[in-house]
Amino acid sequence: MMKTCLPFVVACLLLLGACSIADAGGDTSVTPNATSSQNGGSSPDEDIAPDAEEPNQKTEDELLAFFREVYPDKEIVLLSMGDCNDDGLLDLVIVYRENKDKNHMVTVYSHEGGYLLTHPIPAPYEDVKLEWEDIDRIPPTELIISGKRGIHFGLGVFRFVDGEWIDLFGGMEECC
Secondary structure, eight states, rough: OHHHHHHHHHHHHHHHHHHHHHHIOOOOOOHHHEETTTTTOOOTOOOOOOOOOTHHHHHHHHHOOOHHOOTOOOOOEEEEEEEETTSSSSSEEEEEETTTTTTEEEEEETTTEEEEEOOOOOEEEEEEEEEEEEEESSSSSEEEEEEETTEEEEEEEEEEEEEEEESSSSSOTOOO
């Protein structure tokens, strides 16, 4: 009984923490084709002047271009920049529409002076939210993804390990 309740308890605690962050002005919910990021960002379709004062814009554009080389025709649902591998460089998490019935999430991350792309993992279909949160105060920072499919809500806490996202507690099965 304890094993089956643990993911639910953790999800509830994380939701309570996310609510307090939102109440404090840290809400990271966004509309489709927008960026959710603690470091700022832009819509993938927005033109930014080269002299714009967006410190991470060049990096975001480069990472997005790398994604587009592999997935040229995929519709982007959500972007979020954060340092998933604790190398001091921003990486780009992308939730995209795989087909009319499902979304996937990938990350373009820095590696040995270049970029690599994670394998796709299922992502929520509706009301997708991404939030970077240092849950255990041990690098790297965890990524919380939440959303729903119909009446089914899902919340996942992921840690980036050896080039892949590891779902720490489960909980995304119903909404993906």
